[in-house]
Amino acid sequence: MFVEILLHAYFVALGVPVILIGVGALAKKLIRGTSWIRQDFFLGVDLALASLSSGLIYLYQVLESARNAHGVQPPNAASADQKLLLGVSYVVVALFALLVVMSAHQDQERNTTNPMKQIIWLGVISNLVGGGLLAAFILLVQGVK
Numbered sequence: 001m002f003v004e005i006l007l008h009a010y011f012v013a014l015g016v017p018v019i020l021i022g023v024g025a026l027a028k029k030l031i032r033g034t035s036w037i038r039q040d041f042f043l044g045v046d047l048a049l050a051s052l053s054s055g056l057i058y059l060y061q062v063l064e065s066a067r068n069a070h071g072v073q074p075p076n077a078a079s080a081d082q083k084l085l086l087g088v089s090y091v092v093v094a095l096f097a098l099l100v101v102m103s104a105h106q107d108q109e110r111n112t113t114n115p116m117k118q119i120i121w122l123g124v125i126s127n128l129v130g131g132g133l134l135a136a137f138i139l140l141v142q143g144v145k
Contacts (some may be wrong), residue, residue, distance in 0.1 A: 013138040017047060017131030038115070042122035045105060047130025048098040054137050055091040062087055090141050094133050101126045 005011055024047075025040040032040075062083050108121045 009139055009143070013135040014131075016138060017127075017134045020047060020050065020134070021127060021131065038119055038123060042105070042126065044101040044122065044126025044128075044130040045098070047127065048094065048101050048133055051130065051133035051137055052091065052094040052098055054134070055087060055094050055141065058137075058141055059084070059087040059091065086141055090137060094137075097129050097133055101129050 021041065021043050024043045025036075028040045029036055062080065066080055066084075104121050104126050108118045111118050
């Protein structure tokens with residue numbers, strides 16, 4: 001029962017970004033060597049980059065499997081084309097989302113006069129965009145078996 005829960009697609013899709021946020025925040029704190037600060041949890045860019053790299057690796061895997069067919073049309077050719085189209089579309093959306101998150105960081109990193117706005121934009125919205133990209137990749141592109 002416990003293993004089934006751990007392998008459930010939604011648990012994986014939501015758990016991976018949450019775990020990455022926790023590990024990333026802890027890594028920032030440890031590297032800096034001081035007490036916790038709110039910037040430790042502003043990981044939208046990191047999550048978006050992780051998601052983008054997942055999409056690029058997926059595209060490589062799809063292209064590699066097509067190349068390994070040695071010119072022989074695979075029996076599931078339409079599916080391979082659909083996977084490639086989905087992967088490319090995902091990478092385009094992830095790249096655009098990364099730029100949006102980076103723009104929010106550029107605007108809000110210097111906003112020290114309104115810490116609540118900074119927390120909302122960088123700690124909540126940016127992390128949701130980055131985490132949402134990872135969840136979308138896991139659920140829609142790669143899939144969990």
